[in-house]
Amino acid sequence: MVKATIDDVAALAGVSMKTVSRVVNKEPNVRASTRDKVQAAIDELAYRPSQSARSLAANRSYVLGLLYDNPSASYVIDVQDGALASCRRAGYDLLIHPCKRDTVELLTEVLALVRQGRVDGLILTPPLSDMTELVQTLVSAGIPFVRLSPTEYKDACPYVQTNDQEAAYDMTCRLIELGHRRIGFIVGHPDHRAVTQRYTGYVAALKENDLVLDKSLVVQGYNSFDSGRECARELLSSATPPSAIFASNDDMAAGVIIEAHHRSITMPAELSVAGFDDTPVAHQIYPSLTTVRQPIAEMAAKAVDLLLKQLKGKSVQIPAAIMSCRILERESTGEAGR
Amino acid sequence: MVKATIDDVAALAGVSMKTVSRVVNKEPNVRASTRDKVQAAIDELAYRPSQSARSLAANRSYVLGLLYDNPSASYVIDVQDGALASCRRAGYDLLIHPCKRDTVELLTEVLALVRQGRVDGLILTPPLSDMTELVQTLVSAGIPFVRLSPTEYKDACPYVQTNDQEAAYDMTCRLIELGHRRIGFIVGHPDHRAVTQRYTGYVAALKENDLVLDKSLVVQGYNSFDSGRECARELLSSATPPSAIFASNDDMAAGVIIEAHHRSITMPAELSVAGFDDTPVAHQIYPSLTTVRQPIAEMAAKAVDLLLKQLKGKSVQIPAAIMSCRILERESTGEAGR
DNA sequence: AAACGGGCTGACAGCGCTGTCACTTTGTTT
DNA sequence: AAACAAAGTGACAGCGCTGTCAGCCCGTTT
Known part of the structure; x- marks a missing residue:
């Protein structure tokens, strides 16, 4: 059994491939009956749109990049989990990209990631999110990104922070x-x-x-x-x-x-x-x-949401979000001078 | 400045775009002088091949998938690090895909990943690597994958294990x-x-x-x-x-x-x-x-290497690798009955 | 001198989608 | 009933690469 293409689905449903495309992408202005007909054909053929064809035609990768240079495994995992949750909801994939903060190649490496169309936007985690040079480069290259950082950046770039x-x-x-x-x-x-x-x-x-x-x-x-x-x-x-x-x-x-x-x-x-x-x-x-x-996963999820919003409409205002921390008192603290 | 395409490079270098393609992909049978000429044009235009166009034309994504259902953050991070190291060496990206072992969607989810052409192959980590149903499905779907597991699988599928x-x-x-x-x-x-x-x-x-x-x-x-x-x-x-x-x-x-x-x-x-x-x-x-x-990162790197080899030539023999563990004696053990 | 073979190069046809735009159908207004 | 707007649909031209295959230019063989 060979992989079905959009043409196969269109032929089976008796519509144009453009209409199939509309159904797949949940675009409006398709009659309910047509939608059902197409969906039935999709199910019958177990049709899966080709990611690369979509990317090439639409000129975006449906992938976000997660940049970090953080030795703390648990922090990174939490960030990944939160970011992934939001990505999946939106049909995006997440590309992880650990990198060394002090290398000369960092900037070219990150730029290449975007220029090659491997990612549509970036999430920066600390300490990368506070690297002026990196942030500056991304801003002037017009690359969409969101910072995960408690500090604001002078330019109007979106961020998520905690108190x-x-x-x-x-x-x-x-x-x-x-x-x-x-x-x-x-x-x-x-x-x-x-x-x-x-x-x-x-x-x-x-x-x-x-x-x-x-x-x-x-x-x-x-x-x-x-x-x-x-x-x-x-x-x-x-x-x-x-x-x-x-x-x-x-x-x-x-x-x-x-x-x-x-x-x-x-x-x-x-x-x-x-x-x-x-x-x-x-x-x-x-x-x-x-x-x-800190609600690390939630912060990362929020960051992805902000990035996706930025990727869709051009909301000119600074999107930002502040999340709350919680103190957990356990055994290591107690009254003084006992 | 608009993004340069392979045609631009070809025009500047005075060759066909196919020759540029050969240089970019390090294919043999290009005269050294031609190669240099093309390389100069690439540098001048800061040309970056479009990932999605390559994927569509070549019918592969240049991405590997890492599947895990493991609550241990440090294990996962180590696996990621090792896998990434090998991926980068080969010009591949790594897509992380945590998943719940017991959900019904697991199989369709994983199959979709491959069918949509988002990944070319998979790395399975424990405990997923020991799920008979999953392994069986992948084998019969003809999907290239490598298992990270100390146990062999009855069919001849590649794995990396420790002692x-x-x-x-x-x-x-x-x-x-x-x-x-x-x-x-x-x-x-x-x-x-x-x-x-x-x-x-x-x-x-x-x-x-x-x-x-x-x-x-x-x-x-x-x-x-x-x-x-x-x-x-x-x-x-x-x-x-x-x-x-x-x-x-x-x-x-x-x-x-x-x-x-x-x-x-x-x-x-x-x-x-x-x-x-x-x-x-x-x-x-x-x-x-x-x-x-355990040399977790090294194991993951090895697994990626095996997967990439499988992706290139069809080596029919079972590729497998065994790595060694090392005992670390610290403070928590000592002589009995003191 | 003719025949051969391998290194090197280019023309061209897609890969499977989406954006654009033109078109047809339907519903709404006067 | 005519005029119009909006919803719904399709034709088609790419997106930027790679695979195939044909052809050229060599040096080497008979």
């Missing part, structure tokens, strides 16, 4: 409420604005509660487990160690917890630890980690 | 060597043959060392963290608990460790714990987990 800063603020307030006065903070990788912004929330919460910002309690991490452990070493070696440590992501918080275990510090009695992201590790470690859950 | 069983055997022997006599085992999800086969290695090691297989030490898990914890509860509640527990994967082993913490059991002094997979969590928990590392 990161607010969540960091809330978490810090919660720690203060628990009686903590000396709260260590581990800053995220300087290139990841999405993560470093969380520091702002911490600072704001201290100020709001009339606590002084002690710079010796703020250390620079690099988002990895190992860097978190290193930072914990620094903070816990102090003569006056903090009673709580808030890390800008879960991997670093996990590093803090390990270091505390190795120093026989009991948690949360002697030390409270909080993270950010709610990665799988957060509830698989002991004590389970108090953290902030 | 899982052997590694489980080695790990069990190592525990015995450390003095453990009562070793608990947590079996993997019954539908995941890739995981359940590890039990065979455990049994073989006991036999080899003249230890009786005590069925009360073998409990059925379902691959998840929670099920691992549940199994640990069962094993540790016994009047004569095991001195070591070997879980069929890391998530379940992490569950065991948490349960032990909650019972104030010190590890490895009072209990040794071993896992399988070396997921990120393995070195982020306390104590860090002794486990088995």
Whole structure:
């Protein structure tokens, strides 16, 4: 049995192939009876429109590209899941494209992706979404894209963000409420604005509660487990160690917890630890980690929706969306000074 | 500036478009001087062949599909990375296609993927690679695919496997060597043959060392963290608990460790714990987990290579590959009865 | 010197769809 | 009943490539 084409369907249904095309693409202005007739023919022949023929004729690929340079597997998977969900709903495919942020080829590589017509538009995830050069290039090349990032970009390009800063603020307030006065903070990788912004929330919460910002309690991490452990070493070696440590992501918080275990510090009695992201590790470690859950999949889905809208009509206004985080209190935090 | 086509390049280089096509596709039998001339024209016009036109004319998509139904993010990401690496080398794209194993639509969905010409071939990962119905369908539809699975399939279809069983055997022997006599085992999800086969290695090691297989030490898990914890509860509640527990994967082993913490059991002094997979969590928990590392990315890369070979020539022989695992001893295991 | 064969090149016909536009049918208005 | 608008349909020309096949130009053989 050879693959049926649109002509076969048209012949069987007794209509023109253009009408079949209309039915397949759910276009309006087809009489219901005609539609049924065509649909019956499609079913009978098990007709599947050829993706490449459609792409060539319509001049679009029905594929979106997902760009990332993120070592965190769970984050990436969540983004993929959310993006895929929206893509499927719209009959689009998703092409994943991990890439190295610092390579010279990055720009040409990404441009080629679009120029070859392999994707119709792009989703940028942090930290790529904050690379000025990349964003600039895409804008001036007129390539449709949506950024997944908590920071706005000066030009009017669409983005999806969460209230990161607010969540960091809330978490810090919660720690203060628990009686903590000396709260260590581990800053995220300087290139990841999405993560470093969380520091702002911490600072704001201290100020709001009339606590002084002690710079010796703020250390620079690099988002990895190992860097978190290193930072914990620094903070816990102090003569006056903090009673709580808030890390800008879960991997670093996990590093803090390990270091505390190795120093026989009991948690949360002697030390409270909080993270950010709610990665799988957060509830698989002991004590389970108090953290902030971001609706990553939903954000990605939203980003795809915005991109698809952009691809259809030319909505000139900036599409943007803000989603909410949620604090999850688990075993790693408790009252201070017990 | 409008996008250049193959005609533009041909005109500029003063050759036919067919010759340009030959240069672009690195076909033989083009004089070096002609090749250079064409290449210069390509560079000057920044010509990028249209993916969809190529696909339509050549009747293939230059895209491979990656099918999975696996909740483990790190496993999936590793597979993606390996597969992508090989794809890029060959100028192919990778389409990810997570799917639910038990849905009725699975088969039609996957067939549509191929029938619409969106992918040229498929990579199946566990547990999909062990679904007889799916494999059977693909075989009889003549769709090229490669299975990532430790089990062979009765028909001659290509696969990539690891020496899982052997590694489980080695790990069990190592525990015995450390003095453990009562070793608990947590079996993997019954539908995941890739995981359940590890039990065979455990049994073989006991036999080899003249230890009786005590069925009360073998409990059925379902691959998840929670099920691992549940199994640990069962094993540790016994009047004569095991001195070591070997879980069929890391998530379940992490569950065991948490349960032990909650019972104030010190590890490895009072209990040794071993896992399988070396997921990120393995070195982020306390104590860090002794486990088995599989070369997942390499396996996926190999699978893609086999698939591409199959796509080119019709090598009738079964292509297959076996890769090796490695035991990683960390903090969670130690001598028995200390 | 004729015959041969392999390297190299080009003409051309599609691949299977969609966009455009012209056309026919139907329903609505005066 | 004529005039008009809107809904419904089809003819056709590509979209930008690759496969096929014919033909040219060589050097090598008899």
